[in-house]
Amino acid sequence: MSTTDLFNIASMFTEQELQVRDTVAEFVDRRVRPNIARWYDDAHLPTELIPEMAELGLFGMHIEGYGCGGRSAVEYGIAMHEMEAGDSGLRTVISVQGSLAMTAIAKNGSEEQKQTWLPKIAAGEVIGAFGLTEPTAGSDPSAMTTHAKLVDGQWVLNGAKRWIGLATIANITIIWAKVSVADAKAAGVHPDGDTRPDDAMVVRGFIVPTDTPGFSAEAIEQKLSMRASLQCDISLENVELPVDTILPHNPGLRGPFACLNEARYGIAWGALGAARDSIESALDYASTRMQFGKPLTAYQLTQKKLADMTIALNKGQLMALQLGRANDAGTMDLHHISMAKLDNVRVSIEIARECRTILGGNGITAEYSPLRHANNLESVRTYEGTDEVHTLIVGQKLTGEAAFS
Template identity: 45%
Template sequence: MRSFLLALRTSRRCYSAAHKAIKLAQQQDLEQDILAWESLLAPEETAARDAVRAWVDARFAPRITEAHRRGAFPRDLIPELAELGVFGASLQGYGCAGMSSVAYGLVMQELERGDSALRSLCSVQGSLVMHAIHAFGSPEQRERWLPALAQGKLIGCFALTESSAGSDPAAMAATARRDGDAYMLEGEKAWITNAPIADLAVVFAKVADEDGRVRAFVVERGPGLEVHSVEGKLSLRASPTGNILLAAARGALLPGSGGLKSALQCLTQAREGIAWGVTGAAMDCFEAALDYGAHRQVFGRPLASRQLFQERLATMAQSIVTSQLMSLHFGRLKDQGRLTPVQVSLHKRHNVAAARRVASDARAMLGANGIIDTNKVMRHLMNLESVYTYEGTDDVHALAVGRALTGISAFS
């Protein structure tokens, strides 16, 4: 969060003083925020946030530009992420941190302040893969996989989407048939985050001898599972993405899974993390614009002294704090067991759209400098184009909210 709510007090007669005030405020790393945000958080929540923020600044931020250029995640950092406790951070037991939903959300915020690829890696690992095993797995399956996933010794991916079954997962074609004490899976999955580096996949498929009922399976990397990396991405370049081919791949049924509701339950967990996370990207873009305005001289004055620049900063800050308040409210509801799927749709849709606008404005405010990858705002903007689409498009979430408001479904 840092300096995004700092008041920019300028005077027509004293621009140099305003410039110094901005610089001092940035150096102090204060939250002189209109909302008194810190007072709304518990000590353990701010501690989790600050620990991840410090790690991102020290270990990840210096490497993300090169990782983005190369299109490869710095995998040597995975053990450090595990040491931070970010894998499965909201789960209880099995070496997981057991954080509150708000603390977990703040962690996602700080990870995405580094890059959406970083938050995506951790979100898929924890909210999708580990949550599925934790919620639907047998005690033996939990003991077998969860500790290793929490320690980063295993990386997982979540294979639900297919090329012709994205927003409509019920249209999936992947199948599973029983073979002794296991199942043999056939089919293809598309756009799977973490797939190229994953040791195992949580795969959703229709079971032939259960009238096509959708169940979840853990498929470990090996015979019958083939991964092809998606090349040429302009967005989420540091996030490993792949397509999966299943050809008589042996899978272990997660016995508690049943129907698409199991997959949607996992997606609900992940979407909350996304809604928190994108605000971190917006904050990073805001700070870049604020810093640029403080140092860029235009007609003998700091750019930040200009009315239009300040108006844009105020609008960006307004979007960010609105997103934060929504996240905090829904986080508290989640901790109380009162959060509903439609609220998650509202949350994800609002915050991603807000972050996208902030990133776009920051790009424009930096002028030509905004398209250089070392200035990061274009990287965030390109990433947010993907986040706007994945785990439920903006339009699909709008229809989910619309159904709740009208009582009429537009899906059928």
């Protein structure tokens, strides 16, 4: 049992779930922890880990078939928990590949698109990215300006995307763009029974090979968070694509939102991994750091901090587990995801910051993980829905009123 598992949550896991936990934890101990301080300091994404993550079955592990793992939601959550105990940026690699790019194809793609791309991404042979947010369209994706037009039997995409994970090293990027109903009809992908007028614009996804002329990506630099990962700007200038590159199913924002919900689910588990690692780091340090003739752990104030943080951690872990069980049972609702993503990330940031105080001045160095985790979690708090967005989702569930605008 983990030092922080005071509620014996591990006893609620199956043998298969415990095996996933131990496998990913061993990978993090062996490959991530010895190197993460340097990678973070150098703002370096260790791409050499991507084939190893694929070998562990971490890409699209929740997807059935197509070379994917077909694991349960709880198993996926446990894997994200252990990976983010290493670093949020490295957990994001798995999220971008699996929860976003692969889920976009699995939920919205044709059978041919699934057969073509999912096995290759699962095996780490192809890296995928997911282009939804824009410089002026973050929490409100309906305000996106990227658009696609059908010209002489080809799609022509123009626009810009921002904060797109892995885009500079990706082989394909799922680009979400506005398409007219008339063009969707001409391409044979407008759903029967949809009565929107021909000039209406609907959000659609496209599989865009990143070597297509007119597609360019540039890494965002001088970040204070997520330094061991890649977030990028994308420019699309008259990008010409075959007509069959459009994702044919689920037009509108329900297409990308289904992917975001998968990512948010993983975050609800993952953020707590960073919190757990922070507590363990602070506890190890405090047990040997002598002040006034005894270790810091012998002082009441230190014990209060550690006790409060561990109780908060265990409560969050119980919520994540309940969320996972509901996901596997098919009873998970949107507000469940928002509650867990909102509160578990918020709690994890506070835990990481409090752990830094136990470490004193040494806590601002990369030798110790809490401040790195706290900085990373500021990004996790913002992406896949800000605190404000998830608060309003929960508020709408409580009141029946949509207060987003």
